[in-house]
Amino acid sequence: MDVRFDGKTALITGGARGIGYATARLLAEGGAKLALVDINGELVEASARKLAAETRAQVIGVRADITSEDAVSGMIAQVKAQLGAVDIFVSSAAVLDDKLFLESTSADWKRMIDVCLYGPMMCLHKLLPDMVARRYGRVICIASDAARVGQARLSYYAAAKGGVIALVKSVAQEVSKGGVTLNIVAPGATNTELRQERETRMRAEMGEEKYQRRLRTVLRMYPTGRIGEPEDIASTIAFLASGQASWITGQVVSVNGGFAMP
Numbered sequence: 001m002d003v004r005f006d007g008k009t010a011l012i013t014g015g016a017r018g019i020g021y022a023t024a025r026l027l028a029e030g031g032a033k034l035a036l037v038d039i040n041g042e043l044v045e046a047s048a049r050k051l052a053a054e055t056r057a058q059v060i061g062v063r064a065d066i067t068s069e070d071a072v073s074g075m076i077a078q079v080k081a082q083l084g085a086v087d088i089f090v091s092s093a094a095v096l097d098d099k100l101f102l103e104s105t106s107a108d109w110k111r112m113i114d115v116c117l118y119g120p121m122m123c124l125h126k127l128l129p130d131m132v133a134r135r136y137g138r139v140i141c142i143a144s145d146a147a148r149v150g151q152a153r154l155s156y157y158a159a160a161k162g163g164v165i166a167l168v169k170s171v172a173q174e175v176s177k178g179g180v181t182l183n184i185v186a187p188g189a190t191n192t193e194l195r196q197e198r199e200t201r202m203r204a205e206m207g208e209e210k211y212q213r214r215l216r217t218v219l220r221m222y223p224t225g226r227i228g229e230p231e232d233i234a235s236t237i238a239f240l241a242s243g244q245a246s247w248i249t250g251q252v253v254s255v256n257g258g259f260a261m262p
């Protein structure tokens with residue numbers, strides 16, 4: 001099956017790296033115009049240049065902090081002016097915090113909820129009206145299997161992602177009649193900078209022997225015997241973003257190597 005995105009405009013938050021960038025690459029290869037949005041201005045511009053050079057697609061990099069309503073409004077206006085109305089929205093931007101709940105503070109929770117729930121909600125609220133009016137839209141928000149099965153040390157991250165799942169399912173019930181679909185992709189552990197940064201911290205804290213033991217335990221939880229690569233997740237997102245997925249809405253699709261089978 002040839003999945004194409006010719007003439008479509010895609011906006012990806014957190015598009016400068018990781019799963020967001022891998023998704024951008026697939027959509028660009030399929031003919032889409034891409035807006036990579038990220039809080040890391042230097043990286044997002046470099047990533048946009050790289051993607052444009054490698055795929056010959058029309059790509060822009062936009063620096064924006066999705067926790068700021070003004071920044072989200074400005075970013076969307078810029079994307080519309082440069083690339084046209086947004087057909088595909090992929091919400092990938094996130095932060096991660098590795099702490100026991102009882103060691104966390106309300107400031108930790110607030111930052112997490114701001115980036116991982118309020119930010120996607122704000123982007124969705126501002127992008128949906130055009131999609132509904134144009135009777136076409138594909139929204140894919142990235143959550144996590146941590147929200148489906150729970151995960152120690154990731155409680156408030158999981159809570160924020162659980163909020164995204166509830167939001168997307170509810171909004172899907174409101175707008176899916178008009179050619180707009182909204183879905184969730186819930187990845188298992190995926191080999192991105194976000195994960196690598198966490199692993200580096202853990203390795204330093206635990207020492208090599210304990211870290212290697214933990215790594216073996218983690219791998220045993222994956223029936224496929226490996227953690228994911230960004231491309232493993234991106235291919236499912238690209239399918240959900242395509243015209244072929246027009247009868248899939250309000251779903252949570254786990255892409256997790258068999259880690260959880262809820």
Ligand SMILES: NC(=O)c1ccc[n+]([C@@H]2O[C@H](COP(=O)([O-])OP(=O)(O)OC[C@H]3O[C@@H](n4cnc5c(N)ncnc54)[C@H](O)[C@@H]3O)[C@@H](O)[C@H]2O)c1
Nearest residue numbers: 014018019038039065066092093094144187189190192194
């Ligand atoms: N990597 C994993 O193991 C894993 C597992 C489950 C779910 N996920 C989810 O997948 C998505 C992508 O994760 P990734 O591993 O590619 O992460 P990543 O850290 O590689 O990329 C996330 C990007 O989001 C950007 N970002 C952070 N805060 C932002 C803000 N306020 N405004 C705009 N941009 C911001 C970062 O600068 C970064 O470039 C996230 O939603 C993450 O929660 C990842």
